[in-house]
Amino acid sequence: MTTIKDIAKTVGVSITTVSRALNGYSDVNEKTRNKIKQVAKDLHYSPNAVARSLVMNQTKTIGLLVSGLTRSGAKDNIVFDVLTGVNDYCGENDYDIVLFNTTTSKQKEKTYAQLCRERRVDGVIVQGIKKNDPYLIEIIENQIPCVLVDIPIEEDAVGYVTTDNINGILKAVDYLVSLGHQNIAMVNGHDQAFVSQERLKGYHAGLKKHQIPMREDWVVNGEFEEEAAEKVTQQLLTEDPSITALVCASDLMAFGAIHAAKKLGYEIPKDISVVGFDNIVLSSYVTPTLTTISQDTHKIGVEAAKLLIELLEKKDNRRSTLLPNELIVRETTAANRH
Amino acid sequence: MTTIKDIAKTVGVSITTVSRALNGYSDVNEKTRNKIKQVAKDLHYSPNAVARSLVMNQTKTIGLLVSGLTRSGAKDNIVFDVLTGVNDYCGENDYDIVLFNTTTSKQKEKTYAQLCRERRVDGVIVQGIKKNDPYLIEIIENQIPCVLVDIPIEEDAVGYVTTDNINGILKAVDYLVSLGHQNIAMVNGHDQAFVSQERLKGYHAGLKKHQIPMREDWVVNGEFEEEAAEKVTQQLLTEDPSITALVCASDLMAFGAIHAAKKLGYEIPKDISVVGFDNIVLSSYVTPTLTTISQDTHKIGVEAAKLLIELLEKKDNRRSTLLPNELIVRETTAANRH
DNA sequence: TTGTAAGCGTTATCAC
DNA sequence: GTGATAACGCTTACAA
Numbered sequence: 001m002t003t004i005k006d007i008a009k010t011v012g013v014s015i016t017t018v019s020r021a022l023n024g025y026s027d028v029n030e031k032t033r034n035k036i037k038q039v040a041k042d043l044h045y046s047p048n049a050v051a052r053s054l055v056m057n058q059t060k061t062i063g064l065l066v067s068g069l070t071r072s073g074a075k076d077n078i079v080f081d082v083l084t085g086v087n088d089y090c091g092e093n094d095y096d097i098v099l100f101n102t103t104t105s106k107q108k109e110k111t112y113a114q115l116c117r118e119r120r121v122d123g124v125i126v127q128g129i130k131k132n133d134p135y136l137i138e139i140i141e142n143q144i145p146c147v148l149v150d151i152p153i154e155e156d157a158v159g160y161v162t163t164d165n166i167n168g169i170l171k172a173v174d175y176l177v178s179l180g181h182q183n184i185a186m187v188n189g190h191d192q193a194f195v196s197q198e199r200l201k202g203y204h205a206g207l208k209k210h211q212i213p214m215r216e217d218w219v220v221n222g223e224f225e226e227e228a229a230e231k232v233t234q235q236l237l238t239e240d241p242s243i244t245a246l247v248c249a250s251d252l253m254a255f256g257a258i259h260a261a262k263k264l265g266y267e268i269p270k271d272i273s274v275v276g277f278d279n280i281v282l283s284s285y286v287t288p289t290l291t292t293i294s295q296d297t298h299k300i301g302v303e304a305a306k307l308l309i310e311l312l313e314k315k316d317n318r319r320s321t322l323l324p325n326e327l328i329v330r331e332t333t334a335a336n337r338h
Numbered sequence: 339m340t341t342i343k344d345i346a347k348t349v350g351v352s353i354t355t356v357s358r359a360l361n362g363y364s365d366v367n368e369k370t371r372n373k374i375k376q377v378a379k380d381l382h383y384s385p386n387a388v389a390r391s392l393v394m395n396q397t398k399t400i401g402l403l404v405s406g407l408t409r410s411g412a413k414d415n416i417v418f419d420v421l422t423g424v425n426d427y428c429g430e431n432d433y434d435i436v437l438f439n440t441t442t443s444k445q446k447e448k449t450y451a452q453l454c455r456e457r458r459v460d461g462v463i464v465q466g467i468k469k470n471d472p473y474l475i476e477i478i479e480n481q482i483p484c485v486l487v488d489i490p491i492e493e494d495a496v497g498y499v500t501t502d503n504i505n506g507i508l509k510a511v512d513y514l515v516s517l518g519h520q521n522i523a524m525v526n527g528h529d530q531a532f533v534s535q536e537r538l539k540g541y542h543a544g545l546k547k548h549q550i551p552m553r554e555d556w557v558v559n560g561e562f563e564e565e566a567a568e569k570v571t572q573q574l575l576t577e578d579p580s581i582t583a584l585v586c587a588s589d590l591m592a593f594g595a596i597h598a599a600k601k602l603g604y605e606i607p608k609d610i611s612v613v614g615f616d617n618i619v620l621s622s623y624v625t626p627t628l629t630t631i632s633q634d635t636h637k638i639g640v641e642a643a644k645l646l647i648e649l650l651e652k653k654d655n656r657r658s659t660l661l662p663n664e665l666i667v668r669e670t671t672a673a674n675r676h
Numbered sequence: 677t678t679g680t681a682a683g684c685g686t687t688a689t690c691a692c
Numbered sequence: 693g694t695g696a697t698a699a700c701g702c703t704t705a706c707a708a
Contacts, residue, residue: 003686
């Protein structure tokens with residue numbers, strides 16, 4: 001593999017000159033530069049990023065730490081979408097992405113800091129970890145620049161990007177109320193997710209706004225899983241048949257809820273309205289198509305990468321980005337007929 | 339950041355000893371080793387993979403070059419699934435993955451070899467490129483170890499993994515024939531995909547096996563896209579209403595085909611049977627659920643990583659892996675009633 | 677069992 | 693404008 005040494009030898013200059021010529025420094029004769037460039041091309045030279053990283057003490061690489069980088073993540077395409085967003089922005093800005101593997105047994109022993117330091121990534125984007133994940137403490141304690149997805153923490157070296165979860169659910173409640181619904185229950189995720197807290201706040205805010213009394217037992221947790229959501233919804237609906245609408249904290253859970261309702265003999269949306277959250281691909285393919293709060297997951301990725309790179313290059317001192325959500329009305333919601 | 343130098347200083351030994359102690363060499367006193375290990379821990383030492391890579395001339399990193407690493411890849415979760423498979427196997431074997439960005443304008447200028455050499459990846463897994471992609475020639479010409487997904491090329495340094503496409507379609511045809519279908523048409527992908535060739539072979543083989551005469555005009559190309567498939571299917575079915583079954587080269591195209599059929603007043607599966615290919619998540623969520631040939635895309639990823647690492651470590655001289663496919667019977671196929 | 681020293685391919689600091 | 697030379701953090705002959 002050709003090195004600047006080889007180029008230096010064939011051109012008859014020092015390696016210093018080659019380095020400077022190739023890196024576009026001004027203090028080098030244009031003729032020598034051209035000769036060097038030509039030889040570099042002839043010899044199929046590629047700069048060795050590893051060597052450069054070593055001396056520059058930066059790798060132009062960011063780590064992507066994803067908790068749900070498993071097969072199951074394929075159902076909602078969220079993880080993938082964020083990844084493509086990160087990839088897009090990084091590509092434009094000459095950063096490479098390395099995937100951190102936290103799922104496999106072997107790597108599980110390594111701490112977050114070890115993972116980062118070993119690969120000498122310049123920064124990290126973290127997605128899908130829970131509030132009680134041990135990594136989270138490490139992230140805050142360490143000085144490694146980091147952007148969290150959906151976890152609102154701001155530190156010197158850490159920021160976050162999330163969507164306006166409160167407002168999202170609020171829009172859903174607004175819409176349901178406008179359809180004449182008053183008995184609106186919520187299928188939330190779990191207590192270890194910040195987004196669940198926020199979405200719950202949105203639910204409360206919505207009820208309050210329309211002066212609908214809150215009922216604690218009308219909020220159930222579906223663990224962000226289709227099956228779990230089905231189960232709790234079935235119970236909820238059995239115990240209280242007066243419920244006419246369901247806001248769910250994810251589309252997958254909405255599917256579970258719908259399934260439960262159908263099993264109980266409900267017709268959708270005639271007997272009960274359901275709105276999801278995420279707007280995953282599935283939601284426009286199922287029958288009936290799902291009314292949902294759309295998150296631009298690709299943009300989450302883009303903004304996360306953007307924020308991180310700004311952090312790295314100290315261009316700005318923003319520490320967070322809040323993206324808007326949008327209500328997508330489809331077929332699982334209808335006027336209340338009770 | 340702590341280095342072996344720091345450890346050497348505090349323990350009072352040379353850096354050589356530290357290096358050897360930490361890397362588990364036998365020729366080092368157990369007492370010194372323990373002291374060194376302790377100090378390393380105390381000082382929060384992490385080995386610098388960059389420095390190591392430079393001297394070892396290997397990065398323990400493999401590049402993932404994906405053509406469809408874009409938002410659109412979210413519909414079929416294939417790209418993502420393969421990625422998780424690769425990630426799983428690499429994690430177990432201490433390899434990291436770096437994502438090669440080929441979509442963004444900036445990187446597009448770089449050749450395949452440049453991409454690989456610059457990052458000094460040990461090997462590459464390539465997915466989603468077409469037969470006429472300029473990268474392909476480079477891959478063959480270069481000496482960089484590479485495993486291709488769904489492109490059957492074997493060279494000294496390149497191998498591939500794919501599924502048994504011929505047999506997959508054959509199973510579909512077998513099944514349709516067993517349901518009494520004789521007028522079976524095919525919605526294929528496009529000529530630039532090896533899998534399309536194979537699936538076409540499977541279609542031919544299936545017809546031949548059951549002594550059904552081939553009709554060239556009953557094979558149409560849907561470009562692996564839902565909309566395109568819908569269009570060509572509409573035309574096909576309009577021109578020849580005697581067709582009672584459709585084998586499609588992807589689930590997404592099957593959805594397009596179904597849509598076209600419905601528009602023409604067909605009921606599914608009463609009036610026409612449709613079978614897809616891939617078994618993407620969507621196919622079990624749509625109504626009616628899709629009969630399809632299932633590919634274990636996660637396993638494709640695992641096997642690709644496995645094959646590449648074997649190649650890298652010269653453990654074996656296999657150059658390819660063929661995975662079986664499976665027919666998943668769901669609701670879009672029924673007995674022929676014509 | 678341990679240490680010395682060379683070298684991996686760069687960039688950066690000087691001096692010329 | 694250009695060239696020695698040191699440095700980045702590590703591994704690895706070779707020597708002791």
